[in-house]
Amino acid sequence: MTYDAGAGAPPPPSLLVTGIAELVTTEPGAGSIGVLADAAFVVERGRVAWVGPAADAPVADQVQDVGGRAVVPGFVDSHSHLVFAGDRSAEFAARMAGEPYAAGGIRTTVAATRAATDEQLTVNVARHVSEMRRQGTTTLEVKSGYGLTVLDEARALAIARQFTAETTFLGAHVVPPEYADDPGGYVDLVTGPMLEAAAPHASWIDVFCETGAFDADQAREILFAGKGKGLRGRLHANQLGEGPGVQLACDLGLLAVDHCTYLSGSDVSALRDSGTVATLLPGVEFSTRQPYPDARGLLDAGVTVALASDCNPGSCYTSSMSLCIALAVREMRMTPAEALWSATAGGAAALGRDDVGRLAVGKRADYVVLDAPSFVHLAYRPGVPLVADVTY
Ligand SMILES: [Zn+2]
Numbered sequence: 001m002t003y004d005a006g007a008g009a010p011p012p013p014s015l016l017v018t019g020i021a022e023l024v025t026t027e028p029g030a031g032s033i034g035v036l037a038d039a040a041f042v043v044e045r046g047r048v049a050w051v052g053p054a055a056d057a058p059v060a061d062q063v064q065d066v067g068g069r070a071v072v073p074g075f076v077d078s079h080s081h082l083v084f085a086g087d088r089s090a091e092f093a094a095r096m097a098g099e100p101y102a103a104g105g106i107r108t109t110v111a112a113t114r115a116a117t118d119e120q121l122t123v124n125v126a127r128h129v130s131e132m133r134r135q136g137t138t139t140l141e142v143k144s145g146y147g148l149t150v151l152d153e154a155r156a157l158a159i160a161r162q163f164t165a166e167t168t169f170l171g172a173h174v175v176p177p178e179y180a181d182d183p184g185g186y187v188d189l190v191t192g193p194m195l196e197a198a199a200p201h202a203s204w205i206d207v208f209c210e211t212g213a214f215d216a217d218q219a220r221e222i223l224f225a226g227k228g229k230g231l232r233g234r235l236h237a238n239q240l241g242e243g244p245g246v247q248l249a250c251d252l253g254l255l256a257v258d259h260c261t262y263l264s265g266s267d268v269s270a271l272r273d274s275g276t277v278a279t280l281l282p283g284v285e286f287s288t289r290q291p292y293p294d295a296r297g298l299l300d301a302g303v304t305v306a307l308a309s310d311c312n313p314g315s316c317y318t319s320s321m322s323l324c325i326a327l328a329v330r331e332m333r334m335t336p337a338e339a340l341w342s343a344t345a346g347g348a349a350a351l352g353r354d355d356v357g358r359l360a361v362g363k364r365a366d367y368v369v370l371d372a373p374s375f376v377h378l379a380y381r382p383g384v385p386l387v388a389d390v391t392y
Pocket of ligand 1: 079080081236310312
């Protein structure tokens with residue numbers, strides 16, 4: 001193709017992705033997650049410009065023929081804790097030998113993270129983000145929460161911001177040892193100087209609302225303080241037992257509440273009525289040998305469900321969304337289609353993003369080519385590295 005030199009810069013090249021045995025768009029209309037057979041799509045300026053049957057595809061400047069493979073939207077991992085130092089493999093081994101998981105294990109990572117340099121933390125985040133990308137995650141959220149001082153929380157978020165816009169201030173992860181006798185004083189720190197320092201680097205604010213961490217009144221106070229600084233709220237809740245967190249998230253109209261492992265009937269009703277996304281993190285139950293959330297019950301009740309990794313060094317050190325899909329299908333009775341939707345469009349809903357998690361005209365062209373003829377292989381072949389190519 002030639003361009004008139006007098007017309008300014010040439011248009012960017014368009015890319016036709018074709019040879020797709022099965023394209024999952026997650027758009028409603030073609031099955032529950034919009035599966036198109038023998039499909040193609042066109043990418044222009046990083047966005048999807050056309051989707052349809054390969055036979056009808058328009059001409060483009062470049063062609064990517066995926067050779068009869070399946071293509072799915074890039075995974076949207078809406079929950080991770082990547083800014084940390086240290087290793088807790090010994091704790092994992094002890095837990096597998098029968099010791100229970102408790103929220104206090106977080107303090108081990110806090111000590112290691114405080115002792116690390118900015119450079120060490122940045123290298124660690126980069127390594128984990130690269131690991132996620134290779135496994136098909138194209139949008140990710142990263143939380144602070146292992147610094148728990150004004151300076152350490154602010155630097156964790158500044159580091160995370162180098163890798164994603166979806167950064168979450170989690171100063172209220174656990175009360176640090178130096179405030180063990182004064183948890184109220186710690187809440188004052190979180191809602192005061194710590195929030196002030198963290199807010200410029202964060203989009204979200206989160207609280208671990210659980211016995212042993214923060215109660216509902218503290219969580220509400222912290223979320224309101226964050227809102228005052230322009231941060232949107234999310235919650236860790238109902239992970240270790242029933243509690244007030246899910247109800248609080250729904251009452252406040254939060255976009256998402258994460259874990260939802262132990263829910264009452266009124267919690268499920270509240271999720272359905274509020275539209276708050278229940279983000280399930282089955283890697284946690286797998287890694288802590290706990291009962292899984294009732295995903296089937298949530299879906300049947302009409303609740304919007306997302307899947308995320310919760311990648312962290314304590315309760316779940318996997319960054320694999322494919323594993324989460326396999327666990328959701330095998331252990332939580334989600335269908336393969338529901339699990340893939342929750343790991344893509346569901347994650348996008350949990351982050352309030354309408355530009356990712358779907359392969360439709362106008363959306364970001366974030367996509368994964370699978371070494372498989374069908375997306376079902378993500379659950380059918382657990383543990384197999386099926387991600388052949390990732391574009392974002
Ligand atoms: Zn978490």
